[in-house]
Amino acid sequence: MLPLLLALSATVQSGGRAEGQVERGRDTLYQVSTIDALLDGVYGPMATLADVLPHGDVGIGTFEALDGELILLDGQVYQAAADGVVRPMPPETATPFIAVTHFDADQSLTPPAGQDFAGFKTWLEAALPSRNIVYAIRVDGHFGSIRYRSVPRQQTPYPPLAEAAREQVFFARDDIEGTLIGFWCPSFTKGVNVPGFHLHFLSADRRHGGHVLDFTLAEAAVQLDHTNGWDVQLPMQPAFLASDLGADRSEALHAVEQGRPAPAD
Template sequence: MRPSLPIAFCFVATQVLATQAAFAQSDRDILFQLSTIDALLAGVYQPLATLDEVLEHGDFGLGTFAGLDGELVLIDGEVYKAAADGTVRRMPGDTATPFISLTWFDADERLQPPPDQDYAAFKTWLEERLPSPNLTYAVRVDGQFAKVRYRSVPAQKPPYRPLKEVAKEQTYFDSENIAGTLIGFWCPSYVKGLNVPSFHLHFLSDDRKSAGHLLDFTLTEGEVTLDPTTGWTLELPMDKAFLRANLGADRAKALHAVEQGEQ
């Protein structure tokens, strides 16, 4: 018969396991980001990492592809490209990206939004219900939409122009009576220069045939799920384009114009 373990040893072992579990959960609540939104605005579209490399850090998020070749949508561990020609397709792991934000999505809070809200009303409604304005939240909205307006941008070739100039060539898409998901983040104002303050969402239809950067919608019915993040991991690329970019300028107006789809 094996002797029983000392009570003190059992207690220590339990504490170690509890600590390991806490760290494991903490890792899931980290937002990982490659590069910065201001670098993207400045025209840093070079391939900085592959999807295989960044998907080690999450299964939910958004970004773009090398050369600014369309909008990137990451949901349930699968990456889709919404191209400027309207096509949507899954992307292989060796595809490169210059910018991406992602996390492991765990639905910590579920909310039922009022029916027939447009994007402006939805933003006000949800911001009033965020547990704190000082955290970043992964936001997922699954629902039926009376209409959705979204966009994508065409692939670029060096020398790369700033994103505000490229956005003048963006393609707009409008869909009606469509089921889909909004994927993205809400960030506090203090992330200015690193990410997008307030909402940054992409759209993906349930049939995976329509997708892009969200501009507006009317939500017939749906469910909002939130996943607060408690930390950030920011990876700054050691790429010449990033290292030489002028990131000291205030690009708030350019970001607003790009996010709103203004030309």
């Protein structure tokens, strides 16, 4: 049996869909554990996919022992492993960190062709109605090029994420169709989720995927789901409870997200 979870919910009602149009909870980001716990090496089983999937049909995260990148797309979970193989994962698979939601598009946008990831982020942030809520992001398109990574399975005692990321494996593809899935989170989510953009990639043929580092867009359709609730499940598990989550890990997180070497201690 997996450890119990303690829920910390923060639901703020905001404008958007008419009352009753969407069932309660569909505009909630449901999350297991915190990004700082993951940075501290808390990679044990905190929930199963079966526990999480009732709460969303798109999302990102990782697997027990940090075994690759997790992509939830259209209700199916895929593992983008460090060996370059993408595998559909069964419901009993365990995760130490995952964030999901039910995707109901509130905005549809067409990005300029030729953008790289940096340009895309600047363009999309300018289109956000507010920087104080979470946005689920889906980008379906044709990529002139894309660069992404995965991290191999770790062994106990688990190292911090910045150390584990030194073993990350980089991949690059040209002229490929696929989908970006992920979130944009406000700066006040620091320590709990990733402030700013956090996106994973899955190719249209379901053969390639990972944590996005850079890309060049040929053409794409962007959809945003405005998310006004946040349900964080805090694991009642010894590794999580003993983790020092008071430290500022912003620099380490930034390095890991960008696929760069971790800062020296």
